[in-house]
Amino acid sequence: MTITRALILDVVAAALEIDPDASVQVLAATTALKRLQRLDGAPEGPLATADRPYSEVQNLGPYTPPALPYPLHPDGFVLIWGAPQQIDGLQLAHVIGVRYPADMPLTLLALAGDGTQIAQTASTLATFVSDLAAFTALIPAPAALVIALPPLAPAANLRTLDGLAWVVARLYGPAGCPWDRRQTHQSLRTALLEEAYEVLEALDADDRHGLSEELGDLLLSVISHAEMARQAGYFRLEDVLAGVSAKLIRRHPHVFADLAVSGEGEVLHNWEQIKAAELAAKGRARSGALDGVPEALPALAAAQKLGKKAARVGFNWPHVDGVWAKIAEELAELRDAVGTPSAAEELGDLLFVLCRLAEWLDLDAETALREANLKFRRRFAFVEAAAGRSLNELSLAELRTLWQQAKVS
Numbered sequence: 001m002t003i004t005r006a007l008i009l010d011v012v013a014a015a016l017e018i019d020p021d022a023s024v025q026v027l028a029a030t031t032a033l034k035r036l037q038r039l040d041g042a043p044e045g046p047l048a049t050a051d052r053p054y055s056e057v058q059n060l061g062p063y064t065p066p067a068l069p070y071p072l073h074p075d076g077f078v079l080i081w082g083a084p085q086q087i088d089g090l091q092l093a094h095v096i097g098v099r100y101p102a103d104m105p106l107t108l109l110a111l112a113g114d115g116t117q118i119a120q121t122a123s124t125l126a127t128f129v130s131d132l133a134a135f136t137a138l139i140p141a142p143a144a145l146v147i148a149l150p151p152l153a154p155a156a157n158l159r160t161l162d163g164l165a166w167v168v169a170r171l172y173g174p175a176g177c178p179w180d181r182r183q184t185h186q187s188l189r190t191a192l193l194e195e196a197y198e199v200l201e202a203l204d205a206d207d208r209h210g211l212s213e214e215l216g217d218l219l220l221s222v223i224s225h226a227e228m229a230r231q232a233g234y235f236r237l238e239d240v241l242a243g244v245s246a247k248l249i250r251r252h253p254h255v256f257a258d259l260a261v262s263g264e265g266e267v268l269h270n271w272e273q274i275k276a277a278e279l280a281a282k283g284r285a286r287s288g289a290l291d292g293v294p295e296a297l298p299a300l301a302a303a304q305k306l307g308k309k310a311a312r313v314g315f316n317w318p319h320v321d322g323v324w325a326k327i328a329e330e331l332a333e334l335r336d337a338v339g340t341p342s343a344a345e346e347l348g349d350l351l352f353v354l355c356r357l358a359e360w361l362d363l364d365a366e367t368a369l370r371e372a373n374l375k376f377r378r379r380f381a382f383v384e385a386a387a388g389r390s391l392n393e394l395s396l397a398e399l400r401t402l403w404q405q406a407k408v409s
Contacts (some may be wrong), residue, residue, distance in 0.1 A: 003144045007115045008081045012148055015109060015117055016077075023076030023151070029087045032071055032080055032095050066098075074099050074152040074160065081146040084136055089129040092147065099159050102126040106149050108135050110142035118142060161223075165237055168223045172231065185225060192221045193296075204374055250274060272312070289313045301366045303355040311359070320360045326353050379406035 005026045018024060053063040072078050072095070080092065096104075102125050110119040119139050123131040128147075136145065157163035171180040195218040202210040226237040251274050253259035254267065261267050279285055286292065289312070293305045310316065317323050330350040337346040358365035383402040387394055394402075 029082030078149040109146040113143040382406035
């Protein structure tokens with residue numbers, strides 16, 4: 001007898017008393033594991049240096065492909081089956097663990113060649129690999145093994161975007177959180193900005209655990225706005241996801257289509273052209289080369305973007321020497337303006353040109369200043385700790401001595 005998907009479904013449905021109307025996904029183990037091999041559209045064979053993935057470009061280690069498009073649907077029963085030699089416990093644990101929690105209960109079943117069930121045992125995802133090995137060793141050559149995963153309740157489906165969307169929908173729904181239900185898009189603006197800055201703080205500190213948490217908080221802001229918009233009838237989270245996904249595909253024709261590019265410069269040039277075409281399709285157009293820089297950006301970041309946009313239309317020095325000369329000129333003007341009403345204006349001019357220098361040096365001025373702030377915090381904290389008393393009690397010479405110690409600590 002040939003073991004088929006339909007037979008697997010009949011046997012397991014009877015063994016686990018699955019409701020005939022329940023959603024059940026039957027997936028061959030080989031199909032599940034194929035999703036780990038490569039993404040659709042990715043080149044096969046050895047990669048040229050220019051085609052290496054992020055992890056290798058950044059020297060973070062070998063590339064591990066994601067299980068995408070992801071095959072498992074936790075909202076219903078999932079049955080993964082195959083011959084024992086087709087089932088790699090470690091890889092399947094990885095596939096399942098992307099969507100399911102470690103304490104997820106599951107059932108292992110063994111079928112004989114005629115399709116009848118010959119053994120069954122309970123397991124969890126945390127112990128799945130060892131339980132599978134022990135289970136297989138006890139059974140004389142089963143024809144097929146089945147891993148049966150029950151549906152995840154919405155409150156337990158926390159490793160998917162759907163799970164978070166459900167949690168947020170409950171907060172903003174009937175009998176939800178009184179505080180959340182009083183919020184508006186406008187009242188949550190400050191929270192959104194704060195969460196973005198907390199992500200930056202985790203990045204600056206190279207705090208990977210903190211980054212995971214802060215990205216979650218930032219994502220919560222996004223989904224909260226989407227849920228409020230859904231209830232108001234403006235748009236849904238699915239519209240947000242579809243919009244950004246389509247935009248990324250559209251703006252990367254060198255990845256998702258057959259456009260050839262010579263390097264990053266051409267990628268950015270194409271990006272701007274595609275953005276302009278998108279605006280035209282909406283009946284809009286940039287009124288000037290500097291349009292598109294958000295007014296809410298921090299001043300330093302805004303200066304960088306304004307300078308870059310001006311440079312793209314040729315408003316730039318032909319050589320970096322011109323930038324150095326302009327800095328000297330602005331510094332002299334600032335010196336002359338000290339004590340006059342124009343001092344602030346001259347300081348702004350100097351800071352703006354320094355941002356242009358950062359671009360010429362292929363540096364990010366915002367990042368450079370943020371790291372300088374962090375360095376100052378660390379060194380000043382060292383001085384406070386080493387002083388042993390109030391800094392007001394120390395002479396300038398003593399403070400300078402401690403500062404030199406901080407620089408080498």
